Amino acid sequence: MRQPLYGLTLYIFLMLPPVATLAESVMAIHMHMQMPLFVIVGVLMATFFQRRFSRLFAIWNGNGIPGIILFMIIVIYWMLPRTMDEALTIQKIELFKFVSLPFLAGVPLRDSWPKLGVIGKNIIFVLLSVLFSSMAWLYIMTPIQLCNNYLIIEQKTLGWGFVFQAAGIFIYFAMALFIDKSDYE
Amino acid sequence: MIQNKPNKIAIFLVILFGVSLLFVGTDGFTAYTAETARVNKLMKENPVFPEVTLEDSKGRVYPFSEFKGKYVLLTFIYTACTEVCPQLELNLSEVYNQIPQKYIGEDILFLSISFDPTKDDPETLERYRYYFDSDGETWRMARITNEAELTNLLKEFGVIVIPDENGNFQHNSAFYLVDPNGILVEVMDYKKIDEAANKVTSIVEEKVGE
Numbered sequence: 505m506r507q508p509l510y511g512l513t514l515y516i517f518l519m520l521p522p523v524a525t526l527a528e529s530v531m532a533i534h535m536h537m538q539m540p541l542f543v544i545v546g547v548l549m550a551t552f553f554q555r556r557f558s559r560l561f562a563i564w565n566g567n568g569i570p571g572i573i574l575f576m577i578i579v580i581y582w583m584l585p586r587t588m589d590e591a592l593t594i595q596k597i598e599l600f601k602f603v604s605l606p607f608l609a610g611v612p613l614r615d616s617w618p619k620l621g622v623i624g625k626n627i628i629f630v631l632l633s634v635l636f637s638s639m640a641w642l643y644i645m646t647p648i649q650l651c652n653n654y655l656i657i658e659q660k661t662l663g664w665g666f667v668f669q670a671a672g673i674f675i676y677f678a679m680a681l682f683i684d685k686s687d688y689e
Numbered sequence: 690m691i692q693n694k695p696n697k698i699a700i701f702l703v704i705l706f707g708v709s710l711l712f713v714g715t716d717g718f719t720a721y722t723a724e725t726a727r728v729n730k731l732m733k734e735n736p737v738f739p740e741v742t743l744e745d746s747k748g749r750v751y752p753f754s755e756f757k758g759k760y761v762l763l764t765f766i767y768t769a770c771t772e773v774c775p776q777l778e779l780n781l782s783e784v785y786n787q788i789p790q791k792y793i794g795e796d797i798l799f800l801s802i803s804f805d806p807t808k809d810d811p812e813t814l815e816r817y818r819y820y821f822d823s824d825g826e827t828w829r830m831a832r833i834t835n836e837a838e839l840t841n842l843l844k845e846f847g848v849i850v851i852p853d854e855n856g857n858f859q860h861n862s863a864f865y866l867v868d869p870n871g872i873l874v875e876v877m878d879y880k881k882i883d884e885a886a887n888k889v890t891s892i893v894e895e896k897v898g899e
Contacts, residue, residue, distance in 0.1 A: 563695045564695050564696070564698075564699045565696070565699065566693075566695065566696050567696050569696065569700055570696060570699035570700045570702075570703045573700060573703045573704060573707070574703045574706070574707070577703070577704075577706070577707035577710065577711075580707075580711070581707075581710055581711060581714060584714065584715065584721055584722075585721065585722045585723070586714070586715065586720060586721055586722050586723045586725075586726060587714060589722070589723035590723060590726075593723070649724075649859065649861065650722050650724075651722070651723065652723050652724055652727070652849040652861050653723075653849060653851065654851075655851065655859050656859070
């Protein structure tokens, strides 16, 4: 299992000042690439923590619900226009981004996902696509500049990114409803 | 079922954490954008207008403290702007017209500060002021030539200016009211003209009545 090592490498790479600055200079890359990559860092590193603290995860995240709620909270938090701005202007918030996305979103996501039943997973798919659709609507339709550090045109680009994400998740969800996986095994 | 209890506690704790995180992150669910947070913070902290040297459309050079003893309603602009600034200045002229004539010049001055000193020399500002019926006296347009002073002022007042590819700038806009002691007392929505005019009038009236 070399995943934690890959995760750590990606983590360090993403935090290198030139990489972080470049990723944050474009709004859509900041939200749709850098942030998800940090979550992926957590997902990759999760096995390390799961082995180390297996009892802890088993007791406190037995049914996966606390973990997935934590994941959703962190995702929602980083969708606020304000947190995006503050990650650029306030160093503590940037640090919180580096810590919260991998360890409070990525790790709990990996630990919770297999524990959730079909209904639980479907709820998350629907919630995420609704959330992303509303974000798309917000960022595309709003006439005002939401983030002081980004141009309105970038804001609209970001909104369209949300459209594709929401559509992608929803299509996957719909597909999973109609396709019986066992047919292909 | 044995695992049920810790799970419930965990869910409770996670939700508690989430609510407090969002509460703190939005100043108690009041500020979802950095701009709202900025205005709220400015109104709470009331920064002093830093000492800067202005050069106005008539080519006169003087420090900001020249306006001591008077209220100053100010905006930040650049004349090459085609989007927000014309609207901002048009609205400022509306406010100018709505404030009782007797206060203007005596108790309150209007000032448009350009943050593009390279392009906005006195001649350009002089031309620009005509478009908005500014008289150049009770409503002045000025640039700050010293870059360090300008940067410091923009930082103090939380004005973020981003240049785009076409030589334009995108920036957050508002009406700023600085009191006779040079303290920032109000940051107002530049789209709500009547509200701003009423507020400024009542503040000035109160001061004159003293």
